Amino acid sequence: MGIAKTPYTEWETAAVADPRAATVPQLVHGMSRIAAAEGPILEERLYALYARAGDLGRIYDHTRRRFTTALAHAVSEELLVVEKEVFGGQEEKVVRLPSQPSVIVRSRGSRTLHEVPASELAEVMMEIRVNHDLISREELFRAVLDEYELKRLTQATETRLTDILKTWLS
Numbered sequence: 001m002g003i004a005k006t007p008y009t010e011w012e013t014a015a016v017a018d019p020r021a022a023t024v025p026q027l028v029h030g031m032s033r034i035a036a037a038e039g040p041i042l043e044e045r046l047y048a049l050y051a052r053a054g055d056l057g058r059i060y061d062h063t064r065r066r067f068t069t070a071l072a073h074a075v076s077e078e079l080l081v082v083e084k085e086v087f088g089g090q091e092e093k094v095v096r097l098p099s100q101p102s103v104i105v106r107s108r109g110s111r112t113l114h115e116v117p118a119s120e121l122a123e124v125m126m127e128i129r130v131n132h133d134l135i136s137r138e139e140l141f142r143a144v145l146d147e148y149e150l151k152r153l154t155q156a157t158e159t160r161l162t163d164i165l166k167t168w169l170s
Contacts, residue, residue: 003127003147008109011037016053019063027070030054032079032097039096040104043071043082045115046095071095085118088163092118108148113157116148121161122168129169137165 011034017026027050034049035041047067051059059067074080083094083102094117096102103119105127113121121144128143129135135143141153141161 003105003124005124005147006104006106008106008111009037010109011049013049013053016050019051019054019056019059019066022054022066024070024073027066028074028077028079031067031070031074031095035080035095035097035100039100040083040094040102040117040120041096042115042117043093043095045111087118087167088159090118090160090163094119108150113145113148113150114160118160118164119168122164125161125165125169137162140165 014033016030017023019027022030030050030053031046034046038045038049047059047064050067051057051063056063071080071082075082078098081096081098081100083096085092085094094102103117103123105120105123108116124144124147125140128140128147132139132143141158144161145151145153145157
């Protein structure tokens with residue numbers, strides 16, 4: 001099929017302050033650097049990339065609260081923008097710099113399909129539908145997987161794509 005997609009820019013892992021002890025400005029600085037490279041980015045991926053760079057394997061509640069506080073501070077200072085995407089029974093927060101568009105259709109890069117913002121997947125689905133107006137739901141989902149160079153349509157992926165389809169394309 002071949003929808004025109006911008007190449008996904010990976011954040012080049014760099015030293016960051018330990019998220020368990022970093023100050024809010026340090027956390028904001030690190031998160032802003034990640035969002036500059038990978039934004040719009042899902043909040044969970046943003047936290048995971050920062051944590052990995054700070055030598056954390058898993059994000060526990062204390063650290064998650066620190067990230068959330070820093071993100072709220074970054075939003076209040078207009079350094080980052082957070083947009084909530086609600087679809088089906090799911091809710092995701094997409095983080096970006098104020099200068100970045102809300103949606104950029106990109107290649108998958110190192111992201112899993114579940115790390116691609118729903119609004120980005122909705123744009124891909126819309127483009128496929130425009131090009132193939134009589135496509136079935138199953139064919140649409142398979143075409144989305146093809147666009148992201150994936151093969152397996154898992155139950156979780158099917159549920160996510162169904163919710164996106166109902167929310168953005170119905």
